[in-house]
Amino acid sequence: MKISEAEAEAVPAAPPTGRRERKRQQVRDQLYAAALHLFVTRGYEATTMDQIAETADVARATVFNHFSQKVGFLEEWGVRRRARVAEILGAEHAEDLPVGDRLRRYLKEMADLNAASRAETAVLMDASARFGRVLQDPSLETELAKIVEEGRQRGEIRTGVDPDQAGTLLAACYFSTILRWIREEPAPFDLHQHLAGALDIILPGLLVNQANDEEA
Numbered sequence: 455m456k457i458s459e460a461e462a463e464a465v466p467a468a469p470p471t472g473r474r475e476r477k478r479q480q481v482r483d484q485l486y487a488a489a490l491h492l493f494v495t496r497g498y499e500a501t502t503m504d505q506i507a508e509t510a511d512v513a514r515a516t517v518f519n520h521f522s523q524k525v526g527f528l529e530e531w532g533v534r535r536r537a538r539v540a541e542i543l544g545a546e547h548a549e550d551l552p553v554g555d556r557l558r559r560y561l562k563e564m565a566d567l568n569a570a571s572r573a574e575t576a577v578l579m580d581a582s583a584r585f586g587r588v589l590q591d592p593s594l595e596t597e598l599a600k601i602v603e604e605g606r607q608r609g610e611i612r613t614g615v616d617p618d619q620a621g622t623l624l625a626a627c628y629f630s631t632i633l634r635w636i637r638e639e640p641a642p643f644d645l646h647q648h649l650a651g652a653l654d655i656i657l658p659g660l661l662v663n664q665a666n667d668e669e670a
Contacts, residue, residue, distance in 0.1 A: 482520045484510045486534075489527040494574050498524075498581035528586040531578050536597060539563040553605025554657050560601065561628060561653065565645045568632060576636040583633060595625040602660065612662050620660055627652045 488510035492501040503524060507514045521527055539560060543549075548559050568575040582588035599621025605611045611620075631652060635645050 478520075481510075481512065481516065485512065485517055485520055486527065486530055489521075489524075490531070490574060490578070493527070493577050493581065498528075498577060498585070525586050528578060528582045528588070529591070532582065532588065532591065532593065535564065535567055536593065538567060540597075549604070553601060553608070553610045554653075554661050556601055556605070557598065557624065557657070558650065558653055560598070561624075561649050562646060564628065565649055568635075569645055572636070572641065575632070579632055579636055583629075589629060594628065595621040597621070598624040605660075610662055611660055615660055623656065627656065 485506060489501070489506045492505055492509055496505075501524070503517050503521075504514055506524075506527075507517045510517070521530070542563050543556075543559060546559075548556050551559065568579075579588070595618070599617045602611060602615070602620045602624075603617040606615065606617060611617070628649065631645070631648055635641055635643065635648070
C-alpha cells in the first residue's frame with residue numbers, strides 16, 4: 455500500500471517514549487494510513503472496518519481498540535492536519551508575526567496541505583461534512599480564536615472584537631471555501647487566492663491599523 459507524502463507528514467512529530475506506547479502509536483498510524491488509502495480508492499461509504507483491518511494486516515478487534523467508529527478516522531485526519539500546521543508554524547516562530555500575517559500563514563499552510571493532496575481532501579472533507587462533525591467541531595475555531603486573542607493582548611485587534619466570534623467567522627470562511635473547492639472537478643478556483651481574498655475582507659474588521667486606515 456502506498457502512503458501519500460501528506461499522510462506521512464501527518465504522523466505525530468513527537469512519538470510516545472515508552473516501548474508499549476510507541477508500539478500502540480505505530481499500530482494506530484498503520485490503521486490510519488490504511489483507512490485513508492481505502493477511503494480515497496474505494497470511497498468512504500464503501501469502506502468497512504473489516505477492510506481497514508485487512509489492509510493494515512491486523513485483527514478486526516484491533517481497529518475498534520483504536521477507532522471505535524469509522525468516523526473516528528475523519529476526526530483523526532483533522533487533528534493531524536492541524537497538528538502539522540502547528541508544527542510548521544512553530545518551527546518558523548510564527549507567533550512573533552503580527553496577528554494578520556499569522557492568520558494568513560495559518561490558512562495558507564492549511565491550503566497547502568489541501569492542495570498537495572486534493573483527491574484525499576475531496577474524499578475526507580466531503581465525508582467529514584456529511585458523516586462527521588467537521589462543521590460542529592470547534593477545534594479550528596478555537597485555534598483561530600487563540601491567535602486573535604493573542605493579537606488582542608498585543609493591542610493589534612480592535613476594541614470590542616470578540617476573539618471567539620472572530621474564530622468562528624474565520625473557521626466558517628475556511629470550511630465553506632474548502633467545500634466549494636472540492637465539490638467541482640477540475641478545481642473551480644485557486645484555493646490560496648480565494649482564501650487570501652476572503653481575509654482581505656475580514657481582517658479590516660479585526661485589525662486596529664487597518665480599521666483606522668479605512669476610517670481615514
